[in-house]
Amino acid sequence: MVKLDFEKNNGLIPAIAQDYKTGEVLMLAYMNKLAFEQTLKSGTATYYSRSRQVLWKKGETSGHVQHVKEIRVDCDRDTVLLKVDQVGNAACHKGYKSCFFSTVEDNSLKIADAIIFDPKEVYK
16 A cells, blocks of 8 residues: 555645546645545545545546546655546536636736636536
């Protein structure tokens, strides 16, 4: 079993999701040991919600599942990079392909990407 350092950040490690075809960074979430193990076992991304303090399988509600194609681990073994096939072409719960849909311009945020779905319709 892969040994990651879950102790540095109170049992959590950052997990970066990246589109395996394009290289675009889709999102940053967190995993605890159980989320990482479930991701390995199922082949789909499972994260830990810090606000709700529960595991959540990406796409469980929206259908925008992340099929893991490759997992990379950083040199300190405290961060993972998931190269994923993003189903539904949207990773962000606000309806965008990537959670990084804003740019900083003139000291303010500007939306740089098109919205893909209406979150009010998906997360009723």
